[in-house]
Amino acid sequence: MKLVFQHIQAQSAKYKTNPIFEFLGDERIDPRERLEFVPYISHFVLTFADLYNFFLIEEPANDRYQELVNAHLSEESSHWKWFLADLETMGLNPTLKLTDALKFLWGPDTVKTRALAYEVCQLNANLSSLERLVLVHAIEATGRVALEALVPVGVEVAKTSSRKLVYFGQHHLDTERAHTVEEDETKRFLESIPVTDEQVRSLCKLVDRVFSHFEAFALEAYARATNGPSFPVAKAAEQRDATV
DSSP states (O other), X not given: OHHHHHHHHHHHHHHTTSHHHHHHTOTTSOHHHHTTTGGGGHHHHHHHHHIIIIISOOSSOSSHHHHHHHHHHHHHTTHHHHHHHHHHHTTOOOOOOHHHHHHHHTSGGGHHHHHHHHHHHHHHTTOOHHHHHHHHXXXXXXXXXXXXXXXXXXXXXXXXXXXXXXXXXXXXXXXXXXXXXXXXXXHHHHHTOOOOHHHHHHHHHHHHHHXXXXXXXXXXXXXXXXXXXXXXXXXXXXXXXXXX
């Protein structure tokens, strides 16, 4: 299994080159402007909360692999609340009619974002507990890359506005690093799991599919970040400015 985790690390390094992360690190752009695209990832954050709470979890767990999956999903279960709180803190929470909100979330600008969740559902179908554990590790690896790019921007926002962020703040990244699956003992256990060459190839293929879907999602986020905010985000900016 150590080979599989090395493959996840290699894919993570490749994922870091996605242009959205270069954009987030561009200090020439006001930090608040660098985060104005985040309402576009709302579907991702809230839908993955459902995936983690209802679809990837299996209770009772039938082996140690699923136990680790369940433990991790439980630790992630409330992070979506931090996201909603940060939208409010950043003034990215405009008042919209329900139909306008639905058009925004299910509109043409978030097709890849919505597809990501559905594709992960498809990937999860009929997986063994070990495969599901690798799936979760690959998803979390993409999240680590994203948070390592987002959190410094969130910290900048907090410094300039005196408004502390949680989902986009250091607390979230510290929490991710403290997960059960990140503990040294757990890592040693996982890396020591014996698998056949065929299983290694199959698991690495699963990792590749996860990262491929996240690449498309991140590219769509980059398009939204660099093409300027549309209807709801623009209204949020006006609302924020009016209250400053």
